Amino acid sequence: MSILVYANTAKNKVHKSAFEAVSYGAQIAEKSGDSVTAVVVGNADDLDTLGKYGADKVIHVTNDKLNDFQPTLIAQAIQQAAEENNASIIVFSHDLSGKSVAPILAAKMNAGIVTGAVDLPQMDGDFIVKKAVFSGKAYAHVKVTTATKIISLTPNALEKKEYNKTASVEDKAYELGDSRLKVVEQKIQSTDLPLTEAELVVSAGRGLKGPENWGMIEDLAKALGAATACSRPVSDMDWRPHHEHVGQTGVAIRPNLYIAIGISGAIQHLAGVNQSKVIVAINTDPEAPFFKAADYGIVGDAFEVVPKLVVAAKAMN
Amino acid sequence: MKILVCISKAPDTTSKIAFTDNNTAFDKNGVQFIINPYDEWYALVRGLELKEANGGSVTILNVGGADNDPTIRKALAIGADDAVRINMEPTDALGVAKQIADYAKENTFDMVLCGKETIDYNGSQVGGMVAAFLDQPFISNASKLDMAGNTATVERDIQGGKEIVQVDTPFVLSAAKGMAEARIPNMRGIMAARTKPLNVVEPSAFENTTEIASYELPPAKGACKMVSADNPAELLNLLRNEAKII
Incomplete structure (x- = not known):
């Protein structure tokens, strides 16, 4: 089995929230004994850094259809990676990309999903994830009952842990459908960090x-x-x-x-x-x-x- | 243009949050419920504006019990044409999305609009799931939506900025700040809402994928430590040496 982590990139670099998600996946894997596979869509020139936070393997999806942000197609790519790697848990960051892609994947895979996790899951017996609810005024402990589970992690909720592994990088050109969504213009803000x-x-x-x-x-x-x-x-x-x-x-x-x-x-x-x-x-x-x-x-x-x-x-x- | 707007019922922002049954259920006692603000202010009002400009209809969809009817009537008072309530207590976003998608499949809409998230469970899940079940494009966190014929031009928030995208109907969209301004229902709207159709539909079969095991309130905040305005440097000292965060 494996833990699959969607690692978001921006401006040719792996995003900070992706390192948190990978580190989160690696901390789960430490308990479950699984391996950690990071999936990266689009270009990034620092894929080797994912090993630092616990990835054993990086799948780099190289399909040109993914040059724009296409949530449906990203979900298709992640689903193929999940099936190929027999993933039991799929981790996202609960950022704007994760909020868009993770629910699509959950519906396609009929996987129970918890968005906005603030802690590692409990895995003794039931699988339970803690998340903030009521706009931060309370927490819920959500039990996931499906075999495949999806978690999105609230940015800056947990300290990143370093593992200093060396991750192998595999290029994959998964077959993807066509998207009717066309990006006409991008307005990227000057600030580096959201x-x-x-x-x-x-x-x-x-x-x-x-x-x-x-x-x-x-x-x-x-x-x-x-x-x-x-x-x-x-x-x-x-x-x-x-x-x-x-x-x-x-x-x-x-x-x-x-x-x-x-x-x-x-x-x-x-x-x-x-x-x-x-x-x-x-x-x-x-x-x-x-x-x-x-x-x-x-x-x-x-x-x-x-x-x-x-x-x-x-x-x- | 046929528009479906999905609304959720949520406790008013100022509600005191408490739990009952050994912290397994939300305490509704004394809680004022409202239409989830993102669904109302942004998805519903923008849907109504598009209908007013282009013709067509706006249908409200809610998944919930009969106690949601007053909330649904409010959406009708704001200006929707009719409403559907799928008669099921929502407990799992995937289950709710399945019901919405099943209804939308049978009754084909040009677009399905919802808010970016609810202010109670803060999931940001249902929109994307509905899109996946319907095999339609999903545009999340949209702050502008304009129609020209069947083509929508949408501004959406993406990681680190905004993007303008175009998509032909049908599609599913989740709405965020910027889409529209809240509308207050007038007396005529409130009167008209009483007689607008509110159809109750029984849910299709679905097995839940998640359940809430328990709730927890955050620990009470300690007293605020006050620093003299004459010596603000002391604040930085505390942040570095006591809180250890800078």
């Missing part, structure tokens, strides 16, 4: 008073090596790009550190960030609800506190 995968995030809200005041937020993020985010009103007013909007309607994130500056902490905002490991709130209002969700807080004016933090962060480096 917000969902950032370990540190500095976020700001209406308390900043205007888009012209974001310089100090960017300075703080840069000094800490963090990504920037914002609250819904800020993105609605076009002070910041929409992809930075975190919260219930925007993206849900789970960084190690979330610093909220001038954000009151409405429940809809918290729903997108409450899974963060450590939360810092900086607000002029000591009654701001964010302080109830935060681990650390500063009651103070962002325009005084943040510049001091930037100086301190730079001094620390």
Whole structure:
């Protein structure tokens, strides 16, 4: 038997979330005694790095139909790899690719699926996977009852483990159907790391008073090596790009550190960030609800506190 | 243009989350249920806008028990033409998707729209599964959808950015922020919804692939440790030496 992991790539490199997924698969394999096969679709020039996080073998699917993001065809390729390798568990990252492809595969293979896993599965007796539900306000332990199981792992939920294996790479040109979906244009953002995968995030809200005041937020993020985010009103007013909007309607994130500056902490905002490991709130209002969700807080004016933090962060480096 | 919009019922965002029966069931006591926001604000409203511009119909589909009928009536009040409830307590996304796909196969639609995920189980599963069962293209996390004849031009979120794709009907799409703005039903809509058809269909056979063994609430947060605004550097010190995250 084997554990199959779909390893996502971007800009010719294996994606960070793919390493987490491979490491997750390898940790399951350690318990089950299976081997780990990573499936890569499209081009990446660093396939050998997958061994570092536990892949024994890499299947590199070389069909040109996969040059665009075609979820149905990717699912077909993974299904063939799964059948060829007798996969019992198929792992995805719960990122935008995984959210699109994994459910298609589950339906095609009639496999039980748990999306957004936050821990390794329990495998003594029943097969049970823990996932966040109710927008991060609770967890569910989901039992999977089919022989083939699919799990997608929440980005940044678990520490990556290193195995330092040497993975063999096999090129496969699987036969795939035709897709009616045509990609007309791509708008790739300049940021290297999607917000969902950032370990540190500095976020700001209406308390900043205007888009012209974001310089100090960017300075703080840069000094800490963090990504920037914002609250819904800020993105609605076009002070910041929409992809930075975190919260219930925007993206849900789970960084190690979330610093909220001038954000009151409405429940809809918290729903997108409450899974963060450590939360810092900086607000002029000591009654701001964010302080109830935060681990650390500063009651103070962002325009005084943040510049001091930037100086301190730079001094620390 | 025949549009099927799948809606799920979800607890209101501000609901207190609690569990009963030894943490195996969600405690519905005192919980206000709403249409899952992504299904309502984005999928349903965009479906209605397309119907208004191009003609056709919008059918609501929900998988659930009779206690979901008020939620379905709200979708009718917002402007859908008719509704179907598949009479089954949903417990497994694959099972729900199977029911939707079986209904859509028999009643052919130009497009099936749903939200990107539900705010209760946060699965992001049903749309892709329906597409797979129907053998139709799936466009996930779409933030814009425009029709010209039978061709849809869709903006979708992909890893690291956005993409414009084109696809001819039929297709399945999951909707995210940007598709449309929420609509509040007016009194006329609410009155009209009372008499719009809500058909109840019995489910087809399906064996569940997953079940929820138990729920768990996260441990209570400790008190927020306050740092003086006069010495913000202390915050970084705590983050490095106490929390050990920077």
